[in-house]
Amino acid sequence: MNLGHFLTQAAQRYRDQTALVWGQESWSWTELNARVDALAAALSARGVGKGDVILVISRNSNQMFESMWATYKLGAVWVPCNFRLTPPEVAYLGSASGARVMLYENIFPNHVDAVRAEATHLNEVVCIGSAREGETDYEAIVAENLGTAFPEAAVEHDDPCWYFFTSGTTGRSKAAILTHGQMCFVVNNYLADQMPGLGPTDASLIVAPLSHGAGVHAMPQVARGAKSVMLPGSSFDEEAVWRLIEEHGVANMFTVPTILTRMVRHPAVDRYDHSSLRHVIYAGAPMYREDQVAALKNIGKVIVQYYGLGEVTGSITYLPAEDHSIVDDEMPVGSCGFARSGMEIAIRGLEGEMLPPNTRGEICVRGPAVFAGYLNNPEANAKVFKDGWFHTGDLGYLDERGFLYLTGRASDMYISGGSNVYPREAEEVLLTHPGVEEVAVLGVPDPKWGEAGVAVIVRSSSGEFAGLSKAELLGHLEGKLSRYKFPQMFVFWNELPKSGYGKVPKHLIREELYARGDLVKNEAGDRT
Ligand code: AMP
Numbered sequence: 461m462n463l464g465h466f467l468t469q470a471a472q473r474y475r476d477q478t479a480l481v482w483g484q485e486s487w488s489w490t491e492l493n494a495r496v497d498a499l500a501a502a503l504s505a506r507g508v509g510k511g512d513v514i515l516v517i518s519r520n521s522n523q524m525f526e527s528m529w530a531t532y533k534l535g536a537v538w539v540p541c542n543f544r545l546t547p548p549e550v551a552y553l554g555s556a557s558g559a560r561v562m563l564y565e566n567i568f569p570n571h572v573d574a575v576r577a578e579a580t581h582l583n584e585v586v587c588i589g590s591a592r593e594g595e596t597d598y599e600a601i602v603a604e605n606l607g608t609a610f611p612e613a614a615v616e617h618d619d620p621c622w623y624f625f626t627s628g629t630t631g632r633s634k635a636a637i638l639t640h641g642q643m644c645f646v647v648n649n650y651l652a653d654q655m656p657g658l659g660p661t662d663a664s665l666i667v668a669p670l671s672h673g674a675g676v677h678a679m680p681q682v683a684r685g686a687k688s689v690m691l692p693g694s695s696f697d698e699e700a701v702w703r704l705i706e707e708h709g710v711a712n713m714f715t716v717p718t719i720l721t722r723m724v725r726h727p728a729v730d731r732y733d734h735s736s737l738r739h740v741i742y743a744g745a746p747m748y749r750e751d752q753v754a755a756l757k758n759i760g761k762v763i764v765q766y767y768g769l770g771e772v773t774g775s776i777t778y779l780p781a782e783d784h785s786i787v788d789d790e791m792p793v794g795s796c797g798f799a800r801s802g803m804e805i806a807i808r809g810l811e812g813e814m815l816p817p818n819t820r821g822e823i824c825v826r827g828p829a830v831f832a833g834y835l836n837n838p839e840a841n842a843k844v845f846k847d848g849w850f851h852t853g854d855l856g857y858l859d860e861r862g863f864l865y866l867t868g869r870a871s872d873m874y875i876s877g878g879s880n881v882y883p884r885e886a887e888e889v890l891l892t893h894p895g896v897e898e899v900a901v902l903g904v905p906d907p908k909w910g911e912a913g914v915a916v917i918v919r920s921s922s923g924e925f926a927g928l929s930k931a932e933l934l935g936h937l938e939g940k941l942s943r944y945k946f947p948q949m950f951v952f953w954n955e956l957p958k959s960g961y962g963k964v965p966k967h968l969i970r971e972e973l974y975a976r977g978d979l980v981k982n983e984a985g986d987r988t
Pocket of ligand 1: 747766767768769796852866869875880
């Protein structure tokens with residue numbers, strides 16, 4: 461089934477009921493479906509069809525939401541970018557995905573120009589806002605085609621619907637191919653496990669960018685005719701969140717731990733009625749037990765955790781609300797839950813051997829939520845798919861009951877404010893500064909962001925750069941890397957600790973950071 465059929469069916473069944481709310485505006489299921497069909501018809505008339513790649517850069521908006529469904533109905537492939545990416549980063553996504561169409565919010569013209577320069581397949585640019593010369597105006601083509609019902613393209617189970625770009629350990633993103641069949645399973649899996657009982661009288665609040673987990677979370681809402689409510693502003697505002705929860709009787713939402721913590725620790729939590737909440741999902745990064753308890757105390761037993769990754773779209777484990785408690789003995793503290801319905805987890809050792817319960821190894825998974833592989837990347841595919849199992853790169857163990865505990869990651873990726881950061885990316889840019897001889901970036905616990913990057917720098921020995929400072933290095937990163945990937949702390953050492961083979965193991969640096977007192981000093985706010 462084409463995923464776009466979920467929207468067609470919702471429009472048939474729920475017609476004038478509200479589908480989407482954004483600020484003062486709202487759209488019924490009939491209106492939303494008509495706009496999506498109009499966009500799909502307009503793009504189809506311009507030659508866009510099955511398998512074509514549609515690159516999208518926009519903050520959350522009704523058009524961003526519509527672009528996902530129009531892409532599905534066309535049988536095309538949605539490539540939403542994190543809107544914090546820089547023009548060169550987006551240009552890479554455009555060329556690596558072979559984008560044919562780019563759809564953008566008018567505050568990102570430089571991103572379009574960068575993609576045009578690199579992506580040779582690009583031949584259609586659609587602007588949300590004021591289109592420039594040679595570009596197509598989003599609202600104009602929607603208006604022209606309103607009233608044209610668009611027949612969904614016929615797709616097979618393995619036809620791609622979304623290239624989900626993950627940050628790459630080698631510094632470059634990889635496109636994980638998500639397919640119609642896989643995502644159809646994922647939608648059903650969300651309905652069965654995470655949000656049982658979801659229905660057309662429910663509302664879901666969207667607080668995170670639709671380009672990532674929140675986009676996936678929006679799909680089961682459409683499948684069940686539950687309305688989605690988007691935050692009116694582009695920045696996160698706790699007061700607005702609680703107000704909207706009361707106003708719309710919100711039943712569910714997708715968050716990351718840092719956002720959930722900000723919400724439940726904000727005084728507005730007690731000023732609004734949030735008794736409608738049933739499933740407040742938190743995922744994507746570890747949550748400190750203290751914050752979990754604060755959430756349970758302030759909003760009740762309505763928090764649901766899941767563990768997943770782009771490649772196994774949000775669907776490895778879940779920890780339902782009933783398995784949470786403020787009493788340690790009444791819940792598996794530290795666990796991210798058990799295998800989702802239809803999914804199987806194994807813990808494997810260095811030689812690929814299956815490990816018994818309570819033994820740490822690599823978390824491997826198989827089942828219908830696993831993606832179809834990385835686009836044009838046989839090397840990466842060979843690394844992660846072995847004997848029928850997807851190797852996540854996460855480390856952990858299962859207990860006797862099948863509860864999974866994450867203990868670390870095989871790569872040195874860290875998660876800051878819910879976003880994955882691969883230190884290698886910042887390291888590579890820092891090394892291009894003539895005053896930097898050696899660098900190591902690593903994630904450390906951070907009270908605000910969950911984790912934050914610390915950069916250990918060895919200045920070049922020429923003497924000329926003896927005064928090289930954090931400010932200068934931040935200036936060097938500017939425009940080359942998204943800001944959320946910038947290290948927050950900088951420390952300057954004469955040399956980096958090395959292993960016997962001359963390597964720079966991150967654990968040695970971490971130990972030394974504590975031994976020297978740099979991290980303690982930094983936590984006190986005295987950041988070099
Ligand atoms: P992404 O592909 O951006 O969704 O990031 C996936 C990574 O986030 C996983 O490989 C884990 O390292 C981490 N992650 C996801 N969910 C959780 C969770 N519930 N607890 C701890 N880490 C998580």
